[in-house]
Amino acid sequence: METQPNLLLEGPRGRRLCLELAMELDSDVRSAVFHLGYELDPGKGTSTVLFALSSGGSEASAPSEEPSVGDLAAALRSIDASSITEEQLAAALQRAVGTARYWQEPDGEDVLAGLPAITAALQPIAGQILATHTGQAWSQEHQAEQWAVDWRSAEDPAPLPRNPQEVLNNWAEGVRSEEAQAALDRPESVYANITGTWWSCPLGIIRTVGAIPAALNLVEDSFGEQEATVIPVYGAGRTLEIHTAEDWISLCRAYPVEVTASRRHDWFHTTGRNGQWVIPDWQRVASEWDAVHLTTMGYLNTAGRALEVHADTATVLAGWDPDSTLWLTDVVREAEVPRQLWSREPNGDVWTRTG
Known part of the structure; x- marks a missing residue:
């Protein structure tokens, strides 16, 4: 049987959960996922349009050097997820569930999380998630109430x-x-x-x-x-x-x-x-x-x-x-x-x- 982190990363919703949590923990990761996800989105330029705002509310320009998949993988591996909170996990799970769609192509972030380099880089985060009380409770069987x-x-x-x-x-x-x-x-x-x-x-x-x-x-x-x-x-x-x-x-x-x-x-x-x-x-x-x-x-x-x-x-x-x-x-x-x-x-x- 696969190890628990691998079980989490085998599924597209599990990978999206890990990626969403990483974005919650690191603003640079969020920015990189934003740009790379847009490039991989099947609706790029049509149903999905790139539009970013700076912290002051004005339109922000794209970074001078676009992030690469390798850059994102390195950033993911550097995240310290040892202090993740139940609130952060709940928010990441909510977004992972809310972005599921089975009537069209996966969105850019799902495609990104499924790239082998990114999935591998999410392994430590998956392990930290499953070490939490919340992560352990996710395997709980049906309860009477x-x-x-x-x-x-x-x-x-x-x-x-x-x-x-x-x-x-x-x-x-x-x-x-x-x-x-x-x-x-x-x-x-x-x-x-x-x-x-x-x-x-x-x-x-x-x-x-x-x-x-x-x-x-x-x-x-x-x-x-x-x-x-x-x-x-x-x-x-x-x-x-x-x-x-x-x-x-x-x-x-x-x-x-x-x-x-x-x-x-x-x-x-x-x-x-x-x-x-x-x-x-x-x-x-x-x-x-x-x-x-x-x-x-x-x-x-x-x-x-x-x-x-x-x-x-x-x-x-x-x-x-x-x-x-x-x-x-x-x-x-x-x-x-x-x-x-x-x-x-x-x-x-x-x-x-x-x-």
Whole structure:
């Protein structure tokens, strides 16, 4: 088994976490990543435009000598990360999750973090992260106390859904129908400008998180919600833990459903792989497991990678937030304690309990 720092650096979200933390710790690294990331960004000059401000608020000129990948690698190796704080780690994790995108090419910073020289230079930082209390907690398994998050207004209360079997039956029918229709309607060329379903998990079943309010900021493809109703829940049953990519691969190998036609375009863009794709058949997974929990380390190691299931098939874990649990059977109950109301300012990161 790989060492823990390597597990962190194998995944694009884990590498981005380390790079974000390095930028938090060193302003020169931040500047170098800013310029190098722009040069590597697939949207350079179009969807991404280089615009920097000096500390006084006026437009800043580019440095007289552009930083190189070698310069950045050397700067990363020189960082002393021995005194990193939980607040810095939380901010870096939030940005790593928030910049995930599985429907287009990775952004310039993700590309930069994936260069072999930069990944190697991030090794000491990865080791320091995992030596912290927070880093160690990222491998923690599903806990009894959980929270379901309802992003609707508190003025629109709703009970927890109690029909997972019906949802999964409809999901399975929908996946197969979409796949058949996509095979007829969509071009086989992965270079076609086509997008569609890109996530790997069913929508509509209960999904819970283990930490509030931290989890409110750890949302892929967030719509920037400013209110959340947080529901305390408890559940018991057979829980599968996803600690590493191997756990996800094993699940896909045991219960595969093909999604090549419906996801080939998006997943080619995000991984560069062209071939057959599968995800877990969640309807069949529910026959063995009541719940599946993705640890934070499992997320950082696994999300966004093209992972070989068999010689001719691969999978991607996408659209599943860290330290969250999917409940596949009707074993979750709302606890007999009040729901909590949380809110934040527009574009803010700090959530405040309001009820």
